[in-house]
Amino acid sequence: MGIPPRNTGIRSVFKKLTIGEGFVIAMMAVITITLLSANIMYGTYYNRATNDIVANSSREINKQVIMNYERYIDEVIGTANYLERRTIELTEDDDMSSLQSLFQQAAEMSEDMVAAVLIRPDGHVLISSDTRVPATGLNTRPWYVNATRDKEIFHFSAPHDQDVFAEGAAEVITVTKSINYYQGPTLKQGVLMIDLTTQNLIGLAQKTNLGENGHILILNETSEFVYASNESCNDATCESKTIVDDIILGGRSVLLNDDYMYVNINTLKHTRWRIATFINVSTVYASRQELSYVQYAIFASALFISLMLGIIMSNSISKPLKKLKSHMSKVESGDLVKEVEVTGQKEIIALAGTFNHMIIDIRRLMERLVSEQKEKRKSEFLALQTQINPHFLYNTLDSIVWLAENHRNDEVIEMVIALSHFFRISISRGKNIISVKDELTHAGHYLNIQKIRYNLKFDYAFEIDPNVYEYSVVKLILQPIIENAIHHGISSEYETGEILIKAYTVEDHLVFEIENNGYGIIEEDIKAIYDNMKQENKATGFGLRNVYQRLKLYYGDDADVVITSVVDEMTNVKLIVPLKREVNHEETV
Numbered sequence: 001m002g003i004p005p006r007n008t009g010i011r012s013v014f015k016k017l018t019i020g021e022g023f024v025i026a027m028m029a030v031i032t033i034t035l036l037s038a039n040i041m042y043g044t045y046y047n048r049a050t051n052d053i054v055a056n057s058s059r060e061i062n063k064q065v066i067m068n069y070e071r072y073i074d075e076v077i078g079t080a081n082y083l084e085r086r087t088i089e090l091t092e093d094d095d096m097s098s099l100q101s102l103f104q105q106a107a108e109m110s111e112d113m114v115a116a117v118l119i120r121p122d123g124h125v126l127i128s129s130d131t132r133v134p135a136t137g138l139n140t141r142p143w144y145v146n147a148t149r150d151k152e153i154f155h156f157s158a159p160h161d162q163d164v165f166a167e168g169a170a171e172v173i174t175v176t177k178s179i180n181y182y183q184g185p186t187l188k189q190g191v192l193m194i195d196l197t198t199q200n201l202i203g204l205a206q207k208t209n210l211g212e213n214g215h216i217l218i219l220n221e222t223s224e225f226v227y228a229s230n231e232s233c234n235d236a237t238c239e240s241k242t243i244v245d246d247i248i249l250g251g252r253s254v255l256l257n258d259d260y261m262y263v264n265i266n267t268l269k270h271t272r273w274r275i276a277t278f279i280n281v282s283t284v285y286a287s288r289q290e291l292s293y294v295q296y297a298i299f300a301s302a303l304f305i306s307l308m309l310g311i312i313m314s315n316s317i318s319k320p321l322k323k324l325k326s327h328m329s330k331v332e333s334g335d336l337v338k339e340v341e342v343t344g345q346k347e348i349i350a351l352a353g354t355f356n357h358m359i360i361d362i363r364r365l366m367e368r369l370v371s372e373q374k375e376k377r378k379s380e381f382l383a384l385q386t387q388i389n390p391h392f393l394y395n396t397l398d399s400i401v402w403l404a405e406n407h408r409n410d411e412v413i414e415m416v417i418a419l420s421h422f423f424r425i426s427i428s429r430g431k432n433i434i435s436v437k438d439e440l441t442h443a444g445h446y447l448n449i450q451k452i453r454y455n456l457k458f459d460y461a462f463e464i465d466p467n468v469y470e471y472s473v474v475k476l477i478l479q480p481i482i483e484n485a486i487h488h489g490i491s492s493e494y495e496t497g498e499i500l501i502k503a504y505t506v507e508d509h510l511v512f513e514i515e516n517n518g519y520g521i522i523e524e525d526i527k528a529i530y531d532n533m534k535q536e537n538k539a540t541g542f543g544l545r546n547v548y549q550r551l552k553l554y555y556g557d558d559a560d561v562v563i564t565s566v567v568d569e570m571t572n573v574k575l576i577v578p579l580k581r582e583v584n585h586e587e588t589v
Helices: 009-016 018-092 095-110 142-149 199-206 239-247 282-315 322-332 344-387 390-405 410-432 436-451 467-470 478-488 523-533 543-558
Strands: 113-119 124-130 171-183 185-195 215-219 227-228 252-256 259-268 273-280 433-435 458-464 470-476 497-506 507-514 561-564 569-577
Touching: 018 095, 018 113, 018 171, 018 185, 018 199, 018 252, 018 259, 018 273, 018 282, 095 113, 095 124, 113 171, 113 410, 142 171, 142 185, 171 227, 185 199, 199 227, 239 252, 239 259, 239 273, 259 282, 273 322, 344 543, 390 410, 390 436, 410 436, 433 436, 436 458, 436 467, 436 470, 436 478, 436 497, 467 478, 467 497, 470 543, 478 497, 478 507, 478 543, 478 569, 523 543, 523 561
Parallel strands: 458 497
Antiparallel strands: 113 124, 113 185, 171 185, 215 227, 215 273, 252 259, 259 273, 433 470, 497 507, 507 569, 561 569
């Protein structure tokens, strides 16, 4: 016989633990892994999402800044191209006066244009929009040299003091391009120069909200400053410029003077300039950091609460179950008298409480079944006894004698036949459930007898949905309601009363309506009637209370009695019961 292997590792450790200890350790492991995984995944997703949002927002802001500047530059280039085209046309016609007017009009129509000048190859001015005296040696200026070196494109200079005139030192940006013009029949090549004020350059930068300490840098093709919205950034030692030179093009997040900035760098068409936008995203990163702290706090709190709950729960698991098991055996043998009492852990107390509730429910159910059977038989007995009311029988027979003495034989026969059928259905061979057709027939016989007794003081009518005949119902539920309608609703000596009986189905319910055109019932009396018919222990007052309680006995909450009335107009009583088809073997008492 082999020796069974010993349990080793985690499994053997768990076998040595109590149920409570094992529960706490397992619960804490699951919760820790779940919370840690959730925190890591959420943190990773949130960081990635915020980074994407920051990057996309920054790119869109940079794109908007670029578009603003490009629209402005396109307008300038459009003006320059128009001047170039008209210069060739007018100089070819030797119309220098019109050309002079054209340059002046161009300068006057543009708020940003300081001067528009056409310079000859020898450095002298051919046409100028300004009346000031031109400076000499213009063909040695850097902006002139750049235009002649690369003749196919427009050149934009960095901001500088205006140097095309002998006097005046406004800060301008010079736009130049090599263009052709005619001097007589000869085609010459000069330089079109347009000086622009820097105010619009600054204004376009100020239109964009870049956050606290956010700023814009514009660098030319040699990485020299064209413009910096940050006044402290004006030389090569500026940290922002160092960052731009490092990135060159594109975007990334940087830490600048304790502020988190997202830098985007793009080129500006036609100019070879680079525009860098520094957008302050410190608020986003601060919110992300705060959320991380909240996550850590929630994680620690959840672990602590879980540990406390685990300890509390584990301390209520280890009580012995023998007493509960012993009591269960007694209940199994039929002893439902005494309830079990245990102390100790919460789970066992809860289990014992549930078991005690089950014992109580079983006792109550058994008592209820006995009580319902008694009440059922009592209700049937009272119903039969009330129907065979000596007073009703005496009055009916007295009416028959009176009719016979007055030789109204047809009515005597009709009344006797109706009375015979009435009692036959009332007894119904001990059956408690009869067909809807029999119940309506029984009501008809009762109405016929009463109509003759009351000397035709009321009329009655039936409105019956033929589909209701296939269903069954508790017997003798209409006659008490009709009796109330006759006694309390038909009392006028001068007008004929009317009673209407309806039967129809609504969804899965069968509805009977008994309506009379009597005086009606006020709201307070209707409430009193409801209170009376719901008093189960009241031994008097058959009528509506008996019908209501028998309906509740047989159908439970699926049955109801609804009373509506309009004073001096009508009273309507609805009996609502669930649909049940007629069966061959009826329930008996």
